[in-house]
Amino acid sequence: MEITSQKSRLTALLLCLFLGGLGAHRFYAGRIISGLFWFLTGGLFGIGALVDFILICCGKFRDNYLFLIKEWK
Numbered sequence: 160m161e162i163t164s165q166k167s168r169l170t171a172l173l174l175c176l177f178l179g180g181l182g183a184h185r186f187y188a189g190r191i192i193s194g195l196f197w198f199l200t201g202g203l204f205g206i207g208a209l210v211d212f213i214l215i216c217c218g219k220f221r222d223n224y225l226f227l228i229k230e231w232k
Contacts, residue, residue: 161227163226163228163229163230164188164221164222164224164226164227164228165230166188166189166228166230167230167231168215168220168228168229168230170187171228172184172216174187175208175211175212175215176212179202179208179209179212180197180201180202180205180208181198181202182195182196182198184211184215185197185211188220188222189222189223189224190223215228
């Protein structure tokens with residue numbers, strides 16, 4: 160059994176959808192350094208935000224401890 164994150168997948172998905180270019184979903188997941196990088200580059204010019212959105216939808220996005228964010232809390 161794999162340990163999953165205590166973060167909400169729904170919250171991460173909504174943050175990515177509306178504020179993905181600012182890296183809000185990465186800050187929420189505790190990934191501060193990559194969140195700053197996302198903020199400064201506009202979510203890797205939109206492409207990175209789209210990739211993260213797909214990863215969150217599929218349940219493959221990870222938090223700062225590398226636990227999967229899977230629960231739709």
